[in-house]
Amino acid sequence: MTTDHTNTPIALAAVRQRILDAEAEFGLPAGSVRLIAVSKTKPASQILAAIDAGQRDFGENYLDEAVPKIEELAENSCRWHFIGNIQSNKTRHVAAFFDWAHCVDREKIALRLSRQRPDHLRALNVCIQVNIDNEVNKSGVFDAEALALADQISQLPNIRLRGLMAIPSPGSDFEAQRKPFARMRRLFEQLRKTHPSMDTLSMGMSADLRAAIAEGATMVRIGTAIFGARPAK
Ligand SMILES: *Cc1c(COP(=O)(O)O)cnc(C)c1O
Numbered sequence: 001m002t003t004d005h006t007n008t009p010i011a012l013a014a015v016r017q018r019i020l021d022a023e024a025e026f027g028l029p030a031g032s033v034r035l036i037a038v039s040k041t042k043p044a045s046q047i048l049a050a051i052d053a054g055q056r057d058f059g060e061n062y063l064d065e066a067v068p069k070i071e072e073l074a075e076n077s078c079r080w081h082f083i084g085n086i087q088s089n090k091t092r093h094v095a096a097f098f099d100w101a102h103c104v105d106r107e108k109i110a111l112r113l114s115r116q117r118p119d120h121l122r123a124l125n126v127c128i129q130v131n132i133d134n135e136v137n138k139s140g141v142f143d144a145e146a147l148a149l150a151d152q153i154s155q156l157p158n159i160r161l162r163g164l165m166a167i168p169s170p171g172s173d174f175e176a177q178r179k180p181f182a183r184m185r186r187l188f189e190q191l192r193k194t195h196p197s198m199d200t201l202s203m204g205m206s207a208d209l210r211a212a213i214a215e216g217a218t219m220v221r222i223g224t225a226i227f228g229a230r231p232a233k
Contacts, residue, residue, distance in 0.1 A: 005046050009053040011226050019220065022213035033213055036081050038223030041230045044069045050226065051076050059083040059221050063093050070097050083221055085139050092116045095124060102165040102202050103129040105140050107152045110159060117158035126153060127165040127202050130187065132180045135169060143187050150195050163200030164188050170207065177208040181215035
């Protein structure tokens with residue numbers, strides 16, 4: 001797979017087409033699924049190539065590299081999504097530099113994000129990360145804990161509960177990939193009854209975006225298929 005900057009617009013167009021195809025296949029309005037281009041480990045110049053091709057939502061996992069890129073690209077009115085684990089010592093920068101935080105899984109982190117959100121910015125959009133396959137050593141709440149955390153988050157003034165996020169364990173084929181996403185959809189619909197501000201299901205990556213869209217993903221987070229393979233971390 002090539003990773004050079006001239007290939008980025010072509011790869012981005014191909015991913016957009018995959019999303020359009022899935023929307024059509026599963027009876028969704030064209031353009032209803034939002035693409036988050038995951039640019040972790042990639043240079044600002046490659047992000048700029050995507051911006052020039054019309055992309056505005058970007059996902060980053062590591063603050064140390066994300067903040068300088070966000071500052072460098074500040075004039076491009078991008079929306080930045082923090083999609084990494086949030087430890088307590090990272091909340092201040094997430095609150096200051098990002099529009100979305102996808103991986104909130106504890107009240108303590110939510111409290112800090114709300115308290116540290118700068119006054120001049122709108123409320124930070126947050127998703128609750130769900131450990132949908134009940135994996136050991138994986139971040140995210142178990143599905144039975146999601147409602148309590150949603151109740152807590154919705155009390156906080158400077159963050160806004162937007163939805164749920166998950167990274168299921170890799171499924172071997174479409175049907176296997178679909179199952180955890182279907183559980184996410186059910187949980188999402190259940191929580192929405194008491195939390196109508198929830199409008200976002202953040203799920204689906206390069207390898208499983210079609211299965212995620214089949215089960216109602218409203219945001220897909222795609223890195224490799226747009227920007228090329230990443231160095232092993
Ligand atoms: C890296 C990452 C992605 C993108 O994964 P690809 O397989 O490269 O598309 C999506 N979501 C999260 C949380 C990630 O860390």
